[in-house]
Amino acid sequence: MREIALYIHVPFCIQKCRYCDFVSYPYLQPESISDYFKVLTQELQIRTENDKLQNVVLKSIYFGGGTPSLVSPEILNDFLLLLRQNFRFSESIEITVEANPGTLNSEKIREFAHLGVNRLSIGIQSFQNRFLSFLGRAYREKEVHNLLTELIDTGLFLNWSFDLMYGLPFQTFSDWKKEMEHLLMYQPPHFSLYNLTLSHQVPLRIFLKKHFALFPGQDWEASIYRWTQQILRKYGYRRYEISNFAKPGYECLHNLTYWRNQEYLGLGVSSSSYLGGIRMRNASTLSHYQKRIKNCQSPVVTKDILNLKQKLAEEMILALRTSEGVETEKLFKTYPESLVQEKLIQLEDFAQSHFIHEREGRWILTSRGTLIANQLFLEILD
Numbered sequence: 016m017r018e019i020a021l022y023i024h025v026p027f028c029i030q031k032c033r034y035c036d037f038v039s040y041p042y043l044q045p046e047s048i049s050d051y052f053k054v055l056t057q058e059l060q061i062r063t064e065n066d067k068l069q070n071v072v073l074k075s076i077y078f079g080g081g082t083p084s085l086v087s088p089e090i091l092n093d094f095l096l097l098l099r100q101n102f103r104f105s106e107s108i109e110i111t112v113e114a115n116p117g118t119l120n121s122e123k124i125r126e127f128a129h130l131g132v133n134r135l136s137i138g139i140q141s142f143q144n145r146f147l148s149f150l151g152r153a154y155r156e157k158e159v160h161n162l163l164t165e166l167i168d169t170g171l172f173l174n175w176s177f178d179l180m181y182g183l184p185f186q187t188f189s190d191w192k193k194e195m196e197h198l199l200m201y202q203p204p205h206f207s208l209y210n211l212t213l214s215h216q217v218p219l220r221i222f223l224k225k226h227f228a229l230f231p232g233q234d235w236e237a238s239i240y241r242w243t244q245q246i247l248r249k250y251g252y253r254r255y256e257i258s259n260f261a262k263p264g265y266e267c268l269h270n271l272t273y274w275r276n277q278e279y280l281g282l283g284v285s286s287s288s289y290l291g292g293i294r295m296r297n298a299s300t301l302s303h304y305q306k307r308i309k310n311c312q313s314p315v316v317t318k319d320i321l322n323l324k325q326k327l328a329e330e331m332i333l334a335l336r337t338s339e340g341v342e343t344e345k346l347f348k349t350y351p352e353s354l355v356q357e358k359l360i361q362l363e364d365f366a367q368s369h370f371i372h373e374r375e376g377r378w379i380l381t382s383r384g385t386l387i388a389n390q391l392f393l394e395i396l397d
């Protein structure tokens with residue numbers, strides 16, 4: 016039976032963070048969410064037919080955003096029922112909702128759990144008010160602690176995660192140690208660590224240009240990353256992807272689908288899908304997305320059919336992000352020998368420079384390689 020993952024983009028937030036380049040809009044009135052879910056329902060019908068998804072089994076559902084925790088339990092319930100009518104759910108299905116502090120209380124946590132949501136992923140970014148206000152987050156430290164305490168006290172979610180960010184202006188080693196102390200106090204089964212990256216369109220980019228010297232820089236980031244990994248190992252965490260850490264058995268099933276280059280359907284504005292070897296992207300603005308659906312058109316605006324060489328390169332890059340690494344035998348089973356040989360020469364070059372190493376037929380990034388992973392990925396794509 017064909018198994019796929021499902022992503023649903025919910026593009027509404029309390030306010031726009033100053034570093035955010037995701038497709039998200041300030042949430043002005045409750046109707047915007049209910050209207051959006053009506054459009055999502057129509058998209059589901061269009062896509063199920065167009066992409067021939069009538070007989071698939073869902074192994075994971077991920078409500079990402081945006082701030083999906085703004086969605087009411089009633090709307091979520093209706094949508095999950097609709098999904099059950101259209102697809103079979105795998106017995107071990109993982110259903111994640113992304114949440115932000117200030118938008119979820121113990122009552123809503125209970126209601127989400129009751130609907131079958133079995134994983135929460137919380138966008139915390141920092142436990143310190145000065146960083147939260149610098150980033151333009153809509154909550155403060157107190158609300159972070161309230162949410163985590165309520166989540167743990169309800170005891171309904173064994174599987175949950177939060178994100179933290181490093182590389183912020185004025186951030187010192189002692190600031191980072193404080194973040195880690197909080198992390199170890201709550202010990203989430205899973206968490207993600209990201210460095211602050213600022214694309215050209217975001218307001219903080221202007222700040223970066225003017226005050227570049229205030230940012231701690233790559234060497235600092237590399238040293239705290241190494242320090243953090245050592246500490247976390249002692250607490251039973253394993254880094255299973257460049258930015259993601261988990262206790263055994265709590266790796267995110269949904270994200271593993273992406274990194275294993277397996278199929279997924281993305282619904283909603285700007286979502287991507289990968290089905291039958293074709294990468295697709297939906298319209299990237301809310302008005303364009305809604306207009307297409309209202310005209311009974313598919314919201315997919317780009318389709319890339321990858322050739323074997325591109326597929327191989329993408330599969331290698333995604334696998335290198337993870338601790339599973341690239342499995343040589345699998346490549347030979349899937350791709351022409353000449354293409355694989357070409358790429359293996361490249362991997363051997365990386366290994367000579369100690370950026371990757373080979374273990375039991377798998378190529379895995381070293382700590383040194385992890386720090387320059389994006390450069391290595393560009394070479395593989397070349």
Ligand code: SF4
Nearest residue numbers: 028031032035080081
């Ligand atoms: S909460 Fe997340 S998606 Fe929303 S504006 Fe902030 S960074 Fe962007």
